[in-house]
Amino acid sequence: EAQVTQNPRYLITVTGKKLTVTCSQNMNHEYMSWYRQDPGLGLRQIYYSMNVEATDKGDVPEGYKVSRKEKRNFPLILESPSPNQTSLYFCASSLESLIGNSPLHFGNGTRLTVT
Amino acid sequence: GNSVTQMEGPVTLSEEAFLTINCTYTATGYPSLFWYVQYPGEGLQLLLKATKADDKGSNKGFEATYRKETTSFHLEKGSVQVSDSAVYFCALRDQGGKLIFGQGTELSVKP
Numbered sequence: 001e002a003q004v005t006q007n008p009r010y011l012i013t014v015t016g017k018k019l020t021v022t023c024s025q026n027m028n029h030e031y032m033s034w035y036r037q038d039p040g041l042g043l044r045q046i047y048y049s050m051n052v053e054a055t056d057k058g059d060v061p062e063g064y065k066v067s068r069k070e071k072r073n074f075p076l077i078l079e080s081p082s083p084n085q086t087s088l089y090f091c092a093s094s095l096e097s098l099i100g101n102s103p104l105h106f107g108n109g110t111r112l113t114v115t
Numbered sequence: 116g117n118s119v120t121q122m123e124g125p126v127t128l129s130e131e132a133f134l135t136i137n138c139t140y141t142a143t144g145y146p147s148l149f150w151y152v153q154y155p156g157e158g159l160q161l162l163l164k165a166t167k168a169d170d171k172g173s174n175k176g177f178e179a180t181y182r183k184e185t186t187s188f189h190l191e192k193g194s195v196q197v198s199d200s201a202v203y204f205c206a207l208r209d210q211g212g213k214l215i216f217g218q219g220t221e222l223s224v225k226p
Contacts, residue, residue, distance in 0.1 A: 037219075040218055041218060042219050043204065043219075092159075106160065108157050109156075
């Protein structure tokens with residue numbers, strides 16, 4: 001089944017403790033992206049990647065890192081999480097790069113709480 | 116800059132009622148427009164899209180028409196079902212390829 005898989009689904013952590021949220025897609029998609037969803041703000045893009053070894057900042061990159069060493073994986077890293085990073089996170093992928101009308105395929109989300 | 120504005124929710128309707136969720140946008144050039152739906156506990160999935168003015172996107176009984184003169188892309192359905200309860204996001208893809216989402220509108224349909 002074609003899908004975007006995120007792990008974990010739920011994560012509670014403490015301020016400053018490094019964490020990684022994994023994302024993997026099995027559709028051979030070139031484009032991958034991370035979003036955070038907060039009430040009243042919709043989805044805001046954190047980072048995106050057009051292809052392997054090509055990553056770029058989105059609208060709210062501060063406090064996050066990503067890597068794209070393989071086409072299928074796009075982990076989100078929080079080196080020193082803070083409470084303002086408590087949010088619902090989504091990974092998404094698309095067949096083409098941004099120039100095109102391929103739809104985004106989303107994972108089921110990771111709910112992160114930082115205390 | 117480019118932006119998307121949706122009507123605030125939550126919207127609560129009875130089953131078989133008519134649905135309209137308003138969406139307006141601000142963008143330079145000719146963006147592509149999308150509606151995504153998020154069911155409880157799931158990620159977003161594409162509901163419909165329109166890539167040029169006067170195009171009508173449709174899927175699962177939902178429709179939206181790309182109106183350039185009013186910069187709008189309102190979502191409509193003639194008869195909603197309980198299973199349509201979800202959060203609906205309007206989005207645009209600008210000429211640079213960036214996807215910009217509205218804040219989402221929660222729909223609750225009661226039997």
